Amino acid sequence: MQTRHQYLKQIQQHIRELSVNIGERPTGSAANHRAENYIKQILMRNKFQVDLQKFNCIDWEKGETTLSTGATRFRAEPSPYSLPCDLQANIEVIENIAQLEQVDLSGKIALLRGELTQEPLMPKNFRFYNPEHHQKIIGLLEAKKPIALLTASLSDAHLVPVFEDGDFDIPSAVVSTYDANIIAQSDLPIHLKITSRRQQAIGANVIARKNQTSQNKLVVTAHFDTKPGTSGALDNAVGVTVLLTLSEMFKDISLTDVGLELVAFNGEDYFSTPGQISYLDAYGGEFDRINLAVNCDGLGLNNSKIGVSLMECSDNYVAQVDSINQAFSNIEKLSPWYQGDHMLFAAAQVPTLAITSTEIFNLMDTVIHTKHDQPSLVDPGLVLEACFFIKEIMNLRKEQNTPIC
Ligand SMILES: [Zn+2]
Incomplete structure (x- = not known):
């Protein structure tokens, strides 16, 4: 178990590596593969069984575009x-x-x-x-x-x-x-010149598992790709950082009655969401094994609360999450949020939590998907709080020794 200080330092390192050193990482690009490899290495180091789930995609490059009349x-x-x-x-x-x-x-x-x-x-x-x-x-x-x-x-x-x-x-x-x-x-006639290139490429989801033979599992997900032209700190180096921090927290814990699956999705910000489709095609038939799916996207925004949205959860489970919320000063409940990777699970009636920032919806046009989405917007303390919150929810299940949902 690490100290709070060590966790915070690691959280900052992960966010910096993904959004500054690697930077924009559109699905299928060379940078996207660097991010995939970084995530894979850390999950393996933390003793998870890691698989790459590969799919075809297009790596798109753009050059200059000009438009003129006369x-x-x-x-x-x-x-x-x-x-x-x-x-x-x-x-x-x-x-x-x-x-x-x-x-x-x-x-x-x-x-x-x-x-x-x-x-x-x-x-x-x-x-x-x-x-x-x-x-x-x-x-x-x-x-x-x-x-x-x-x-x-x-x-x-x-x-x-x-x-x-x-x-x-x-x-x-x-x-x-x-x-x-x-x-x-x-x-007048108009002259349009677009310089661009579509290239066939391969992308991959990174799927890490612990105690995978268990009949029941908890799934925590976050996408690691970005739109072109953004370093994607909030969207979504932070979500991936939650996965990596959880893997650290669970490194030496042996799970007995439940499996833990951490999925770094690739393609949430790509036009046809190929990573999500590949996952659904391969594992959609086993969604009844999932006790709870938690998706992390855009959490940890400075001067905001962590927003948690519950979908397809029983009243009993909602009450249990509410009681956990009370121990966390920065967590606030949001109404259902029908967009993002969590919809894969919620649409299949899997009990689902989506975790984001309560104030992120104000930044959709101005910061998210732009060059302004930088690590300075992220409060690492909030990211750590989200990790403890998720871990607490998993513990709840263990203590009560009954399925939580
Ligand atoms: Zn996102």
């Missing part, structure tokens, strides 16, 4: 995973599905705005949530074959794309709504 240049960013292009064509402005059904787009660049750019369109092959009208828009675009797409940004603060889909093959870029309006009014 002498006017506009700021544009490629949609993540966009194919490259270098072309000049006339613009066709489309604002809703009815217009899209009517229009002829062959040889043109389509500029989408208005109703069509109110929310991100789910990737074609995204399995968990895929509304019909998204699929209809994508199907119409593929049938009408514009040579490229421009989309008005979903945010006024910075350029937020509508498309993020490595299975969608029409090159696309995002511009501000202000520039989209100027471009829409011009009748």
Whole structure:
């Protein structure tokens, strides 16, 4: 057992290694493999049985993107995973599905705005949530074959794309709504050049197990990949740090009546969540063995509380967690949070806890997925408190000697 000081020092080291020394680590990239290896080494050092669960993915690189009409240049960013292009064509402005059904787009660049750019369109092959009208828009675009797409940004603060889909093959870029309006009014042809590359790659989940022959198990998960362009301290070096710290805490404890599985997921921030799908395909049939799944994402934000959201838990179990909460001054209950890796389990009726920061929802557009997501935002003391809280929940089960849920 380490001292509090030693744990805090290690927590800082893990966060620094993942988010500063390794830095951005999109699924399938070289940095993603460095993070995978770091996690694997520590889990093995802490006497867990470690497996890499591999899957195919795309490693996407981007270079410069330029957009101009005549002498006017506009700021544009490629949609993540966009194919490259270098072309000049006339613009066709489309604002809703009815217009899209009517229009002829062959040889043109389509500029989408208005109703069509109110929310991100789910990737074609995204399995968990895929509304019909998204699929209809994508199907119409593929049938009408514009040579490229421009989309008005979903945010006024910075350029937020509508498309993020490595299975969608029409090159696309995002511009501000202000520039989209100027471009829409011009009748000059527009020149769009996107420099990018899709490369076939391999990614892996890191799965660590202790006492894996036990019929019942507790599963703690956290994703370790990031979006491109962010060092991902809160999202989600902190969650991975909880896994690594728990492995340290359980290093010399022998479990008898329950197995412990620590899963570092890869691909929560990748368009088709391939790590989560691989895990579900391989182990979905055994989810009835899971007493409790705990997912950690975005916890430990400075000047915030640790937010715990319970899903699919019995009233009895909720009462037990409430009684544990009282011993932790920085833990607060949140209403169910229907996004993230924990939904894998909650959707299959596995009792599930999602752990994050109560104030993180205010940072979604400004910090999370941007270069501002840095270790200085993290309070290591809160990360340690989350680890003790999870450990306490596991102890509760042991003391009462009955399944907790
Ligand atoms: Zn995340």
